[in-house]
Amino acid sequence: MGEEGDVDMVPVDSSTELDDMKKRLKEMEEEAAALREMQAKVEKEMSANATQDPATATANQANREEVDARSVFVGNVDYSCTPEEVQQHFQSCGTVNRVTIRSNKFGQPKGYAYVEFVEPEAVQEAILLNESELHGRQLKVTSKRTNIPGMKVFRGRRASPYMGYRSMAAPFFSPYGYGYGKVPRFRMAMRYSPYY
Numbered sequence: 001m002g003e004e005g006d007v008d009m010v011p012v013d014s015s016t017e018l019d020d021m022k023k024r025l026k027e028m029e030e031e032a033a034a035l036r037e038m039q040a041k042v043e044k045e046m047s048a049n050a051t052q053d054p055a056t057a058t059a060n061q062a063n064r065e066e067v068d069a070r071s072v073f074v075g076n077v078d079y080s081c082t083p084e085e086v087q088q089h090f091q092s093c094g095t096v097n098r099v100t101i102r103s104n105k106f107g108q109p110k111g112y113a114y115v116e117f118v119e120p121e122a123v124q125e126a127i128l129l130n131e132s133e134l135h136g137r138q139l140k141v142t143s144k145r146t147n148i149p150g151m152k153v154f155r156g157r158r159a160s161p162y163m164g165y166r167s168m169a170a171p172f173f174s175p176y177g178y179g180y181g182k183v184p185r186f187r188m189a190m191r192y193s194p195y196y
Contacts, residue, residue: 061148068146070097071116072126075140077101079109089134090115094122114144 074086083099090096095118102110117123123143130141 065146067116068144070118070120070123071114071144072123073140073142073144074113074115075111075142076137077109077111077113077139078135078137079111081109081113081135083113085134086113086115089132089139090117090126090129093117093125093129094119 072090074090077086081101083101086099086101087096090099096115097118098116099113100116101113104110115126117126127141127143129139131138132141133139
C-alpha cells in the first residue's frame with residue numbers, strides 16, 4: 001500500500017463554510033415561510049368561494065325555483081330533433097324563452113329536453129301537450145322539478161330475478177380439502193403441515 005503522507009490535506013476555513021450554510025438555511029426558511037403564506041391565502045380565497053354567504057345562496061335557490069316554475073320537462077324527444085323544432089311545437093302554449101336539449105359527453109342527445117317559458121301560466125298549457133307527437137314519437141311532458149343540492153334520493157337495491165334466492169344456511173365445507181365448496185384455511189394448514 002502507500003505511505004501515510006500520500007494524501008495532502010488542505011486546511012479549509014470552516015467558519016466561512018459554516019456562514020455560507022447558515023445563510024442558505026436562512027434563505028430556505030424565508031422561502032418556506034413565503035410559500036406557507038401564499039398557500040394560506042389561496043386556501044382562504046377557495047373557502048370564501050366555496051361557502052357563499054347564506055343570503056346569496058338563498059337568492060340563487062329562489063331564482064332557480066322561479067325559473068323551474070316556468071319550465072317543463074319533455075321526455076322521449078327524437079334524437080334528430082332540433083331546439084327550433086321543439087320551440088315550434090310548444091309555441092302555442094306561450095312565449096318560449098329557452099329550449100335545452102341535453103346531450104352526453106360525446107355531444108349526442110340524451111332524448112329529453114327542458115322548455116322554459118316567459119310566463120308561468122304556459123306550463124299548464126304545455127302539460128296538455130303530454131302524449132302529443134313530434135317526429136313520430138309521443139312526448140312525455142311534465143312540470144320541471146327543482147333540484148335541491150345535497151338532497152340525493154337513495155334508491156335501495158332491488159332483488160334481481162337472475163340472482164336466485166340467498167339463504168342464511170351455513171356454507172358447505174368439503175371434508176377432504178378439494179372439490180366443490182369452501183375449505184376452511186385451518187383444515188388446509190392441519191392437513192399439509194408436517195407437525196400435525
